[in-house]
Amino acid sequence: MGEHIVKSFDEQLVEIRAKISEMGGLAEELLSDSLKAVQERNTEIAESVIKRDKRLDALEMEVEELTTRVIALRQPMALDLRLVIAALKISATIERIGDLAKNIARRALHLSKTRTNSVTGSIVRMGRQVLGLLTEVLDAWGRRDVEAAVAVWRRDQEVDEAYNSLFREVITYMMEDAKMISIGSQLLFIAKNLERIGDHTTQVAEMIYYVEEGTPLGDDRPKGEPSGLELD
Amino acid sequence: MGEHIVKSFDEQLVEIRAKISEMGGLAEELLSDSLKAVQERNTEIAESVIKRDKRLDALEMEVEELTTRVIALRQPMALDLRLVIAALKISATIERIGDLAKNIARRALHLSKTRTNSVTGSIVRMGRQVLGLLTEVLDAWGRRDVEAAVAVWRRDQEVDEAYNSLFREVITYMMEDAKMISIGSQLLFIAKNLERIGDHTTQVAEMIYYVEEGTPLGDDRPKGEPSGLELD
Amino acid sequence: MTVTMEHEAINRQPAGSRDVKITARGVNVRYGETHAIKDVDVDILDRAVTSFIGPSGCGKSTFLRCLNRMNDTIPICRVTGEILLDGEDIYARSVDPALLRARVGMVFQKPNPFPKSVYDNVAYGPRIHGLVAGRGETDATVERALRRAGLWEEVKDRLHQPGTGLSGGQQQRLCIARAIATEPEVLLMDEPCSALDPIATARIEELIDELRENYTIIIVTHSMQQAARVSQRTAFFHLGVMVEYGETPKIFTNPDDKRTQDYITGRFG
Amino acid sequence: MTVTMEHEAINRQPAGSRDVKITARGVNVRYGETHAIKDVDVDILDRAVTSFIGPSGCGKSTFLRCLNRMNDTIPICRVTGEILLDGEDIYARSVDPALLRARVGMVFQKPNPFPKSVYDNVAYGPRIHGLVAGRGETDATVERALRRAGLWEEVKDRLHQPGTGLSGGQQQRLCIARAIATEPEVLLMDEPCSALDPIATARIEELIDELRENYTIIIVTHSMQQAARVSQRTAFFHLGVMVEYGETPKIFTNPDDKRTQDYITGRFG
Amino acid sequence: MSGTACPFRPVTEFLFGLNWEPQIPIREGQVAAEGAFGWIPVLVGTLVITAIALFVAIPVGILSAIYLNEFASKRVRGVAKPVLELLAGVPTVVYGFFAILTVAPAIRAAGTAIGLDVSPNTAMAAGSVMGIMLIPFISSFTDDALNAVPRSLRDGSLALGATRGETMTKVLFPAAIPGIVGGVLLAVSRAIGETMIVVMAAGLIATLTVNPLDSVTTVTVQIVTLLIGDTAFDNPKTLAAFALGLMLFIVTLCLNVLALGVVRRYRELYD
Amino acid sequence: MTDAATDAPAVDWSDPALRRRLARRHRGDMRLKAVGVAALGAACLMLAILVASLVWSGRHAFTQTHVTLAFDVSAEAVPRDDPADGRYRTIVREALYAHFPAVEGRSDQRALADILSDGAKWMLRDRVVANPELIGRTVELAVPVSDPYDQLAKGLVDPEAAEENRRLSDREIGWFRQLEEQGLISTPVNWGLIANADSRFPELTGLRGALWGSFYALLVCFLISFPVGIATGIYLEEFAPKNRWTDLIEVNINNLAAVPSVVFGLLALAVFIGWFGLPRSAPLVGGMTLALMTLPTIIIATRAAVKAVPPSIRDAALGVGASHHQVVTGHVLPLAMPGILTGTIIGLAQALGETAPLLLIGMNAFITQPPEGVTDAATALPTQIYIWADSPERGFVARTSAAICVLLAFLVAMNAVAIFLRKRFERQW
Numbered sequence A, B: 001m002g003e004h005i006v007k008s009f010d011e012q013l014v015e016i017r018a019k020i021s022e023m024g025g026l027a028e029e030l031l032s033d034s035l036k037a038v039q040e041r042n043t044e045i046a047e048s049v050i051k052r053d054k055r056l057d058a059l060e061m062e063v064e065e066l067t068t069r070v071i072a073l074r075q076p077m078a079l080d081l082r083l084v085i086a087a088l089k090i091s092a093t094i095e096r097i098g099d100l101a102k103n104i105a106r107r108a109l110h111l112s113k114t115r116t117n118s119v120t121g122s123i124v125r126m127g128r129q130v131l132g133l134l135t136e137v138l139d140a141w142g143r144r145d146v147e148a149a150v151a152v153w154r155r156d157q158e159v160d161e162a163y164n165s166l167f168r169e170v171i172t173y174m175m176e177d178a179k180m181i182s183i184g185s186q187l188l189f190i191a192k193n194l195e196r197i198g199d200h201t202t203q204v205a206e207m208i209y210y211v212e213e214g215t216p217l218g219d220d221r222p223k224g225e226p227s228g229l230e231l232d
Numbered sequence C, D: 001m002t003v004t005m006e007h008e009a010i011n012r013q014p015a016g017s018r019d020v021k022i023t024a025r026g027v028n029v030r031y032g033e034t035h036a037i038k039d040v041d042v043d044i045l046d047r048a049v050t051s052f053i054g055p056s057g058c059g060k061s062t063f064l065r066c067l068n069r070m071n072d073t074i075p076i077c078r079v080t081g082e083i084l085l086d087g088e089d090i091y092a093r094s095v096d097p098a099l100l101r102a103r104v105g106m107v108f109q110k111p112n113p114f115p116k117s118v119y120d121n122v123a124y125g126p127r128i129h130g131l132v133a134g135r136g137e138t139d140a141t142v143e144r145a146l147r148r149a150g151l152w153e154e155v156k157d158r159l160h161q162p163g164t165g166l167s168g169g170q171q172q173r174l175c176i177a178r179a180i181a182t183e184p185e186v187l188l189m190d191e192p193c194s195a196l197d198p199i200a201t202a203r204i205e206e207l208i209d210e211l212r213e214n215y216t217i218i219i220v221t222h223s224m225q226q227a228a229r230v231s232q233r234t235a236f237f238h239l240g241v242m243v244e245y246g247e248t249p250k251i252f253t254n255p256d257d258k259r260t261q262d263y264i265t266g267r268f269g
Numbered sequence E: 001m002s003g004t005a006c007p008f009r010p011v012t013e014f015l016f017g018l019n020w021e022p023q024i025p026i027r028e029g030q031v032a033a034e035g036a037f038g039w040i041p042v043l044v045g046t047l048v049i050t051a052i053a054l055f056v057a058i059p060v061g062i063l064s065a066i067y068l069n070e071f072a073s074k075r076v077r078g079v080a081k082p083v084l085e086l087l088a089g090v091p092t093v094v095y096g097f098f099a100i101l102t103v104a105p106a107i108r109a110a111g112t113a114i115g116l117d118v119s120p121n122t123a124m125a126a127g128s129v130m131g132i133m134l135i136p137f138i139s140s141f142t143d144d145a146l147n148a149v150p151r152s153l154r155d156g157s158l159a160l161g162a163t164r165g166e167t168m169t170k171v172l173f174p175a176a177i178p179g180i181v182g183g184v185l186l187a188v189s190r191a192i193g194e195t196m197i198v199v200m201a202a203g204l205i206a207t208l209t210v211n212p213l214d215s216v217t218t219v220t221v222q223i224v225t226l227l228i229g230d231t232a233f234d235n236p237k238t239l240a241a242f243a244l245g246l247m248l249f250i251v252t253l254c255l256n257v258l259a260l261g262v263v264r265r266y267r268e269l270y271d
Numbered sequence F: 001m002t003d004a005a006t007d008a009p010a011v012d013w014s015d016p017a018l019r020r021r022l023a024r025r026h027r028g029d030m031r032l033k034a035v036g037v038a039a040l041g042a043a044c045l046m047l048a049i050l051v052a053s054l055v056w057s058g059r060h061a062f063t064q065t066h067v068t069l070a071f072d073v074s075a076e077a078v079p080r081d082d083p084a085d086g087r088y089r090t091i092v093r094e095a096l097y098a099h100f101p102a103v104e105g106r107s108d109q110r111a112l113a114d115i116l117s118d119g120a121k122w123m124l125r126d127r128v129v130a131n132p133e134l135i136g137r138t139v140e141l142a143v144p145v146s147d148p149y150d151q152l153a154k155g156l157v158d159p160e161a162a163e164e165n166r167r168l169s170d171r172e173i174g175w176f177r178q179l180e181e182q183g184l185i186s187t188p189v190n191w192g193l194i195a196n197a198d199s200r201f202p203e204l205t206g207l208r209g210a211l212w213g214s215f216y217a218l219l220v221c222f223l224i225s226f227p228v229g230i231a232t233g234i235y236l237e238e239f240a241p242k243n244r245w246t247d248l249i250e251v252n253i254n255n256l257a258a259v260p261s262v263v264f265g266l267l268a269l270a271v272f273i274g275w276f277g278l279p280r281s282a283p284l285v286g287g288m289t290l291a292l293m294t295l296p297t298i299i300i301a302t303r304a305a306v307k308a309v310p311p312s313i314r315d316a317a318l319g320v321g322a323s324h325h326q327v328v329t330g331h332v333l334p335l336a337m338p339g340i341l342t343g344t345i346i347g348l349a350q351a352l353g354e355t356a357p358l359l360l361i362g363m364n365a366f367i368t369q370p371p372e373g374v375t376d377a378a379t380a381l382p383t384q385i386y387i388w389a390d391s392p393e394r395g396f397v398a399r400t401s402a403a404i405c406v407l408l409a410f411l412v413a414m415n416a417v418a419i420f421l422r423k424r425f426e427r428q429w
């Protein structure tokens, strides 16, 4: 795509892209840190995640303001317009991802009082999986790489499956030991949050596709039946 | 606010507002029905909710398309621009509310195999509360009533509190009877979903404020510490 | 074929139908050496607004002026290819430019009311074509045209004062009324708002939007925003070639051709 | 006090400072009976682009032309109130309009190069003000001005062909170069793009954006979009009153005054 | 001044007197043939010739201008315009000689052919030649007036399906009329003030008639004939001449002021 | 905004009535065009006739019939010490008689002598004075014949007409034929028309004096009107305050342009000659009078040209800080100059053709010497034409036409220059 005759317009678009990437990077950090917090039962890390989420909210506000301004002052058309709209939605999504990571961190705080257990492992594994997706989708955004985005969009299915098995695991685990119930419930929510994050990454993927191709990516995404309802 | 010299522009803006209201109305239905499904262990209702959510997703696409078109073809400024941006975000939010309602309905399907229990009552009560908020915020949108919106925004706190107590109730309930664990977990998620819906209503309220006042409604919302973490 | 038959033929038209009104095939226009329009094919929809956009000198006006044969008044201008109005070639020898122009009205960049009264301005067309007989009929025609042009309320008390005394925006609407008065089927507008301020412009755009119900409107404009606002279809011209033609929203949100994209997003040269 | 002293005085200015460059207080302009500008107070920021918008006839041009005393050339025009450039009243008896206009350059709606060569167009100002001595110096000045105006590459091979031979957009940039050549501190532009097509317009807007670093720029425009694109500050005029003045993004996303809101959102009358 | 009483006749006689016989006392005190100085017949003669001139010039001038302005091809215009300018540049003395050399004999021949008796220096000859002289004058004024009408009006009319003729007669010409009227008025004042043609082709005897075939005299003729040759400034001939000159000046002045006023106001219409 | 458009009956363009009307409209067009052509044709025809009749009747003046005789310049007839004072009259007559030994008697000889122009003896004298060696030899010289014989040679005298209403008797015609048979008659180009000054004898008259007179008059006219005109025009257009005084002046100037030329003559007569006591018939006075008439033309041309300079240029210059006089001298004047020059030339062309005022100030005197300066009495081209047109001799008719052709030649030249200037510099803004 060539440059605009008016460079400052390019600059603003670049700034938007950059802010989105920044948000993405931060979200990745938060997620991986929150996972570490869960794994190592580490309260400081958890605390820091919770604090840093503020920054993410601030960034979202900035992007929103920036996009509004670009629309008001530049009357973007076609490609540019799609980019701006997408930025608006992606920023909201990433902000959500941040919230979810924060929420995981919170729950990590409480887990910290307990000692680790078998489930933790599989949770972290699922977490890594989600984190991987997130990283990929953000790279795709940076590289404006539609294929990569679509790939991520398809692979979210795996996350759903992982979630289901994890769900079953946690339930049985709680049944085995009634004292584990409250902890288990925390773990359940953590798993749920990770599943949500997976969903959100797909939304980002869809947006990338929309920006570059100009048409929405069909709604026929392969979904694993979510939130494990298939027992007894 | 006076009319535009170009009426077709007014018509488009009115159409956007209308679509949002339609989405809102539908979301309300879905929520209340899903609650009914939970209360009466009624599978048909649950099924219908799950089906109707599709319509909501479709509506969101429509709003997104409509707003993009208005921005591209009308270059809205000031008030009009804010309305369009807000519509874009609100539609996404309401779509989420729909998803959550659908999710409740799903879980209701599974509960249906079980007989009702004490907890159900308090869940439905919380549901009604959230539903009330949703209705109010949508009225506020229709009436462009900033005060009402702000009121809703404040009252979300109550929902958080209700959620916490409910959380505690479910946990104890599960502890009493290990066979209830899987059902309990479903109930937990339902409660969590309701809490999320509450959050989303506040987002709608914030948007209403933004459209009319032009400034974002500060981030200093009174929050009840969410997702009951205060037990062990 | 005799002239009369010819014209009965032209008048055969699916009234009120929403289909193609004007068809151009392989149209080329040359001004002496300059090749201003190159092989343009286009189908203009009936009862819709079609806008022509493009950098200046790309041939928008030239092509527009082919559609009512205004180019005939420029000696060095040569038009080839065929242009069909309701399926009849308007460049056929049997077609009389005078009648054609009564059926294909035109509004110009600069408001150009005649230095006559508002009334006489509007009555001019119907009178020369003998569409009105007698005072009463003329009055009715004039009022109808002025109402359609949304000017009646503003001028009904000053019908017999000079049209040149009106404000720029009113003058332009008067010119539109004048063009409407001969009951044309098509209205050509060459940058009708470029001499007006935003408010007057908005008025005209509103008017165009209403006229759409009864007329096929083609508007040349330099303002992409305006094209986006008023038209259902948009054609993008570049160096005399019609690069892209399609639904306006499509053109402005997701054009197919790179040049179009570059132009509307302001990435050129 | 003698003129020279006066001008030393005027030239005292906080170089490179980002603060107020022009201050207007209680400015009123009358053309005979018509009261074109009513009690306008405004502070124009240094090294920023300020745009004046408003319906036509609201007094934008009139006020702009007060800032370099171009209104002196209209006999019936009377200006009251005070206008300070770097704190000096430009309507003081001791201020020579010619010198003032060298310091407050102006670009007009229609490109108006002199019927001379490109070179002589640009060299004209420096020559009459004796800012250049000798060929070499002139060449340097001309090149610098043309470069700043982003025209050098396009015309460096045809410096001695007539400036009127350039395209509309180039002509307008030539006029900007001509204005720049006298090293003014302020540039006034009265609808500099209204005669140009979107591409040429974008070029000029880009140029304005670059010039901002070195000049205080005030631009009158009919296109709100343009005002939004190029300016940091925007003033909205209505019926000779300056209704609102503030940060451009603020004006276009959330204006304070209802009239402003109505105007920029296209709700008027 | 020397004893004659002539300079002190009542002004009324000059203004309303019906005969003009400015013979001069040959010698001091020869009261016999004392000139009569009533300018009416002279004025009438002037008007007759002017009328004839306009009768020739207005239609030809305006029509040719219309043709050149709307219908003529570039080449025709390229030829015709210089021709008209040439016609305009021809000195009046030439027209005068043309009148006596060619036109007067022709008219005379024609007259006798159809059994009319035409006086040798008939008003017809002077008038029609003066008309020829005024053709380019009027046509160029008409052309200017038509060109002053903005081109956009022409387009506007054509775009409504008017033919070129209709555009001309219904839009352009009406819009140009004020300018044309101004031109005609100037032409009139010029015809009245025109000297050489009449001096050479019109008569010297002031007869009170409106018959274009008779010989009439004009103000300018009288001025010239009275003043040619060395004449002292105090004799009645000279004074009568100056009186005529004054009247001539006043009349033409009024016409000019009127004409210029019309033209100016009309110009402002489109500027 | 608009009311519910009460739908109109769609027009049926194929309605035969409409078609007929259309045909009628086109016929109307053709008619208008036809009359236009006719009018234009008429105008051109007039010019054609005018030029044709003048050239036709003038053609004879461009040649002059000469008879070549051998003159015996004997030493006793012409004293060597003072050749100018010789008895050339007899020499010339003798030369002619030599060819007609048969003619006897004083009266017949006098009649015979009338064949030769009066100028013949002067020509011979000038020749001899120019080189005295000729004295004592016989000189071959072609001398003009007198007007009647010139007419005869050019076939304007009809020998069949009744003798009494001919200017030449059969006998005289016989003599002339005799000379022709002897091959002594020739009709070379008549350079005298340009070279000679005025004279009572058609065969001798020329325009020399008139040309010089017109030249001096135009010179004076130009020197006065050009600078004053431009200065006034510029002042009025650029510097004069817009008040009722300047309005008044403006109106006056515009009227001056349309005041009859004869009135200017009266003015000049009263003021220049009556009060200032300047010499009558002098090119100086003529020039001043013409200047009065040219001035408004130049002023108006100047103002028009200055007005035509687009205000945008003015703004541009002011915008970069040019002072008012810099704008005028640096931009307005240069751009206006072509227009001003065109106007001036046209003004001078008019002045060259002006007659009436010159008549009134007496530039129609009979003067046989070209003027030496602007104060000498002189005629001008147009007045010369007027004089000749009044002269009775047949020969003057051709001479007048010829003079007119010369005048027209000058005018065409000047207008051509003006048109060229206009074409060359006309600029579209």
Ligand SMILES: Nc1ncnc2c1ncn2[C@@H]1O[C@H](COP(=O)(O)OP(=O)(O)OP(=O)(O)O)[C@@H](O)[C@H]1O
Pocket (backbone or CB within 6 Å): C031, C034, C036, C054, C055, C056, C057, C058, C059, C060, C061, C062, C063, C074, C222, D197
């Ligand atoms: N009357 C004419 N004679 C010669 N060439 C012409 C004439 N009119 C237009 N052209 C040429 O034809 C080409 C197209 O002109 P046209 O006016 O159609 O462009 P346009 O798109 O309307 O430009 P703008 O947007 O500035 O009106 C240009 O190159 C122009 O130079």
Ligand SMILES: Nc1ncnc2c1ncn2[C@@H]1O[C@H](COP(=O)(O)OP(=O)(O)OP(=O)(O)O)[C@@H](O)[C@H]1O
Pocket (backbone or CB within 6 Å): D031, D034, D036, D054, D055, D056, D057, D058, D059, D060, D061, D062, D063, D074, D222
């Ligand atoms: N030279 C003048 N003489 C008299 N009145 C004038 C003159 N110039 C402007 N005016 C009046 O002053 C008012 C303001 O004119 P001005 O040109 O400043 O408005 P504007 O905002 O520039 O309009 P536009 O946007 O059309 O240029 C108008 O009412 C106009 O009629």
Ligand SMILES: [Mg+2]
Pocket (backbone or CB within 6 Å): C060, C061, C062, C190, C220
């Ligand atoms: Mg055009």
Ligand SMILES: [Mg+2]
Pocket (backbone or CB within 6 Å): D060, D061, D062, D190, D220
């Ligand atoms: Mg202006």
Ligand SMILES: O=P([O-])([O-])[O-]
Pocket (backbone or CB within 6 Å): A096, A196, B096, B196
């Ligand atoms: O915001 P959500 O996590 O409920 O999608």
